[in-house]
Amino acid sequence: MRNWIDIAGLNDIPKRGARVVKTTLGCVAIFRTDDDKVYAIDDTCPHKKGPLSEGIVHGASVTCPLHNWVFDLETGMAQGEDVGQVATFDTQVLNGRILLEASRLAARSAA
């Protein structure tokens, strides 16, 4: 089942920026790129738990604010030499609103 939740307006997030959504499983970071694509990934860096939502967003990547690991926003994979991955969630933008696909969030909390 797909469970789309309207979480905010596109303009609530600055371009090349991010904000978080609180869930029972911790924060999910919602990113908006320079060209208005929206991505959602786990906010917690697998290296030493840096908040990815506070990183610098460039292209479709984010750089962790603590030690500069770079993550691909679509796959959640760490880039370059670093090895790690964060969970990703589907999003879509409809009429200026951001929708987050939350079935996995709910499923994980139920388990």
Add this chain to the structure above:
Amino acid sequence: MTQKLVIIGAGMASGRLLEELFELAPDAYDVTLFGAEPRGNYNRIMLSPVLAGEKCYDDIVTHDADWYREHGVTCRFGEAVDKIDRAQKLVITANGATSYDKLVIATGSASFLIPVAGNDLPGVVGFRDLDDVTAMLQAAQAPAGKAVVIGGGLLGLEAAAALNEQGMDVTVLHLMGHLMDRQLDPAAGYLLQQELQRRGIKVNCKAHTKAILGKDQVDAVLMEDGTVHGADLVVMAAGIRPEVRLANDAGLHVERGIVVDDTLLTSDPDVFAVGECVEHDRTVYGLVAPLFDMAKVLAQTLIGQPAGFVAPAVSTKLKVTGVDLFSVGDFAEGPEREEIVFRDPGRGIYKRIILRDNRIIGTVMYGDTADSSWLFAKLKSGEDISDIRDTLIFGPAFPAGAPTDPLATIAALPDDAEICGCNGICKGAIVTAIGKGATDLAALKATTKASASCGSCTGLVEQVLASTLGDTFVIPAAQPICGCTDMTHEDLRRMIKSQSLKTMPAVMQECGWKTSCGCHTCRPALNYYLLAEWPLDYADDAQSRFVNERNHANIQKDGTYSVLPRMWGGMTTPDELRAIADAADKYDVPAVKVTGGQRIDLLGVKKQDLPHMWADLNEAGMVSGHAYSKGLRTVKTCVGTDFCRFGTQDSTGLGIKLEKLLWGSWTPHKVKLAVSGCPRNCAEATCKDVGIICVDSGFEISVGGAAGMELKETEALAKVATEQEAIELTVAFIQLYREHARYLDRAYKWVAKVGLDWVKERVVEDLAERAALCERFELSQSVYRKDPWAEQATPAFQRDKWSALADLTLEAAE
């Protein structure tokens, strides 16, 4: 009996529909065509050239009276349909009712009037039909007329360029950050803006219109920020809205447009819709190509042939004479997508191709669109381009493999571009000297003095040598800032200055960036260079700053922050201490620490508490200590003559004065100062970026100290007699550092690179230069000497920045 087909709207879509229909089955229907405009169909697209005076109305008529007569169409032009009665299958106009068997709605769109006061004043026009154009041409008759165009999209820019051709003084107001934001990326938008400005059109992006002013006629447009633009004519080109009123009233299914299926059928089995008023598969269209496809499908549907409309890829070209621009498909960035970017700053060319799985999914081209149709064809066919990937961006004519010239940027600079800022040497002078035999760096230094001073332009001088001499000169490898560019920090600073580059897209274009929006290494550096060079013009970009500077607090390893209020010169009061203690209690601060910079740090604060804590501290008169910034941190002082028996001068007072002058300024790296009241040096001034030691006869100023990973003692800069001079020297030194150092070089590193003598010449010996440096510093401080806490503790900021976007914990718990 032949069926009666009634069509509402004599525009481009219905025009094409009739052509297709008569081609397939000339006698299938008895056609009646209603049109609100008092004329038949014409090529609406060509209204721009008509407005520009390049064409006249007769040139653009597509269907004239003869054509309608020959095909037996009953024309009811100048007669708007007011109502559709679906039950009785009638359309109603002012002249009465007409019955139909099948109905086609082809009402197009209407200009969107932005909802501000005064949008209905005479002199405010849309840009949709011939009457609008006639009204605009009328307004352009008046000598020295001013036009304001609201909207910097396709329509608005065509109107602006045309009105400019007609001799009007034109200003474009665009809401978004760059022109044609729906079709272009920021880099191409920037080039377009430059071209329009070169023609004398004023362009304001991020422009929020508040109201249109005037009594019986427009005379100005008022912006949210209070700016007023005088206007005799206001063109509303901020978008179009599908014209769906009739369909709505008739109870058809309407979303943004009239909803149709693949056969163009609406929710009523006898009513079809075609053109811009239609919504198909959640998409509405604003360009003719897909509408013509619809017209073809509808003609087939009407005579019972099976056909289905498939959403096509649409491309955009701006029809402004002399502007080459092309955009198609999806040009957003994304992982799994690869982009190929080509920039030729010299010729003002930008091309970008976006690939996914080795197939073209989008392209943007500016300045040279010769290959656009070739690329568009490849996009539509979806063919695998792996074989020609490397040369794709150079077009079909490309032979094989010749890489672009990395020196193109330099070669393209005009002769009067300043290369060496210290000695004011322009490119032309260097080229001349090379011609006279100065063929290496040393010879050039000796003959022209280029790069003979601070040396930061060495890279550029070498590139001038290389571009002038060709292969005979080999550039020593220099370290570029990052993988996004070949430029070094020094090259970049010089380009920003000499080419007056004032925005990030401008720098990235002119300096040949290879990525579309940089990376975490170059963006913070660029942001600093731009704000240091153009304090008044450049708007600081929070998204290009590291987290600490964006959130005005130091992030700790567990994601909490530390908050540290300023204590001027290390002085505080019981009231301040109480306020700090109260804040520590109220927000449950786990640790309170006295720092080495003579102030108090509150550690372990949660992000959402930051603005509230700041507001409390502001309330008690305290401001941010910038303990997180590449900027002025602290000015440590000792108690000096106030209390110490050894004190020679008021070291505390001087420290406070300096801190009040310098706070808020951004610098390449952090800056720490200290002032000691005598050579016993209790404030440890000799390991600071600037240290002042008071003596009986005045003030000894030394610079370039550090006590971090490297330990360095300061070196003497000068000794001066008065406090005023001590302040001026300090400010001038810091400004010189701001203007010349590489981002993230501490002052001592920079001094080691340029040499202390070079610094002394400017700051100590040359009094005029010293004064100019102080003046430039003050200019910058007029923008940046402010408390970020006060600014960000406001309710608006709290909502938009500090809180979570949404809280799903409640829902998920159900």
